[in-house]
Amino acid sequence: MKVLNKYSVGTGDRFGKQGEAQLHAFELLAERGVEASIVWNKSNREHLLIGTEPEDQRIASEAAVKARGYKGIYCVDADHINLETVDGFLPWCDFFTIDVADFIGKTASEERTEAFVAARQNLIADRSVPVPIDQKTIEASAAKYLYAIDEAALVYGRILSNKPDGNFHIEVSMDETDASQSPAEMVVILAGLADAGIPVQTIAPKFSGRFNKGVDYVGDVDTFLREFEADAEVTAWAAKAFGLPGSLKLSIHSGSDKFSIYPGIGRIIRKLGCGLHLKTAGTTWLEELIGLAEADGEALVLAKSIYATAYNRISELTKPYAAVIDISMDRLPSPATVGSWDSKTFVDALRHDQKNPGYNPDFRQLLHVGFKVAGELGQEYLDALEEYKPSIFRNVSLNLFERHMVPLFLG
Numbered sequence: 001m002k003v004l005n006k007y008s009v010g011t012g013d014r015f016g017k018q019g020e021a022q023l024h025a026f027e028l029l030a031e032r033g034v035e036a037s038i039v040w041n042k043s044n045r046e047h048l049l050i051g052t053e054p055e056d057q058r059i060a061s062e063a064a065v066k067a068r069g070y071k072g073i074y075c076v077d078a079d080h081i082n083l084e085t086v087d088g089f090l091p092w093c094d095f096f097t098i099d100v101a102d103f104i105g106k107t108a109s110e111e112r113t114e115a116f117v118a119a120r121q122n123l124i125a126d127r128s129v130p131v132p133i134d135q136k137t138i139e140a141s142a143a144k145y146l147y148a149i150d151e152a153a154l155v156y157g158r159i160l161s162n163k164p165d166g167n168f169h170i171e172v173s174m175d176e177t178d179a180s181q182s183p184a185e186m187v188v189i190l191a192g193l194a195d196a197g198i199p200v201q202t203i204a205p206k207f208s209g210r211f212n213k214g215v216d217y218v219g220d221v222d223t224f225l226r227e228f229e230a231d232a233e234v235t236a237w238a239a240k241a242f243g244l245p246g247s248l249k250l251s252i253h254s255g256s257d258k259f260s261i262y263p264g265i266g267r268i269i270r271k272l273g274c275g276l277h278l279k280t281a282g283t284t285w286l287e288e289l290i291g292l293a294e295a296d297g298e299a300l301v302l303a304k305s306i307y308a309t310a311y312n313r314i315s316e317l318t319k320p321y322a323a324v325i326d327i328s329m330d331r332l333p334s335p336a337t338v339g340s341w342d343s344k345t346f347v348d349a350l351r352h353d354q355k356n357p358g359y360n361p362d363f364r365q366l367l368h369v370g371f372k373v374a375g376e377l378g379q380e381y382l383d384a385l386e387e388y389k390p391s392i393f394r395n396v397s398l399n400l401f402e403r404h405m406v407p408l409f410l411g
Contacts, residue, residue, distance in 0.1 A: 004037035010279035019064025021396035041077035044085040050375035058092040095169040100148035101176040108146040130233040141188035153196040171202040175253040183230040194242035204251035211254035214368035225264040249275030256283040262407035291392030293346040308335035310370030331362040
């Protein structure tokens with residue numbers, strides 16, 4: 001297995017140009033006494049939208065590591081892969097996020113289900129289990145998740161057959177589903193993963209509340225924190241009880257900018273002494289736009305043009321992300337209005353600062369899913385990233401360090 005630090009952060013980099021800036025945030029964290037692993041994550045969908053390949057992500061990450069002289073642990077993530085998409089990532093990735101969401105609810109064979117339920121009767125009387133488990137929970141969880149677990153096992157088998165040294169990290173993701181998994185269901189799921197021989201090191205359940213792209217958590221914070229703490233306790237217990245890797249920890253997907261829950265998560269992981277994997281995904285792309293807008297002049301014009309195109313193509317751009325965005329046309333400024341903005345007004349609208357009256361979460365979410373527009377600009381956009389690198393570097397690094405890492409890992 002490839003074992004990461006107790007804390008790790010998945011840092012999406014849509015265009016593969018901000019690796020150095022992201023690493024600088026990890027360097028700042030290390031200077032404060034906390035080591036965390038960086039994981040560059042990019043999904044098959046993102047590669048298709050931008051026109052890149054998994055090899056490009058590996059090349060970009062290695063170049064950033066070399067340029068910074070970085071000595072910490074890092075990975076390149078095949079994000080949200082399944083049996084149909086994993087092969088293209090195999091030569092280049094050492095972190096595999098196996099997404100089983102599409103298989104949850106499909107029923108395994110009667111014989112398979114009955115055998116699993118019988119084998120896990122011991123959970124009912126086991127007083128060490130952090131949450132109560134009864135017969136109904138085992139049966140219902142097996143019916144709902146066993147097929148998905150078996151699918152994960154097939155994907156893991158494909159990875160292992162191509163990487164027999166086992167020097168990779170396995171995550172199982174269940175977050176892109178309609179309903180959250182209860183802590184009791186997590187017990188059964190982790191038992192199933194262990195029985196299937198999957199050495200899962202990070203697991204991404206769906207938590208209650210909404211994790212919309214690039215904006216704050218929507219839901220009751222206290223309820224979330226109780227759920228998170230229970231899941232963290234279950235995960236730590238399951239690692240020992242089921243013989244799963246001792247590095248097993250929770251992963252929070254769409255975790256970027258969930259500022260209202262960060263302090264509570266930080267208190268819990270320090271109290272329990274457990275790890276955490278946070279996926280920040282597309283936040284870096286938004287910091288690129290903020291950096292361009294701050295640079296003013298032609299860079300601001302470019303940022304405005306990207307918004308105008310995204311606004312006119314909103315149905316197309318938002319469709320793949322409908323479950324994780326909440327955008328109202330009534331709250332979006334028109335391209336003409338944005339065209340009249342100065343640098344500060346654009347930055348105020350886009351930067352996630354809820355104390356700023358100019359902040360517009362609808363504007364931010366549309367641009368979050370509008371990276372395809374920048375990708376279509378090709379070299380024009382990439383040249384702008386290079387020309388205005390100092391402004392972009394500053395925003396990418398400070399956003400990751402000050403707004404994400406500090407409240408989570410430093411308190």
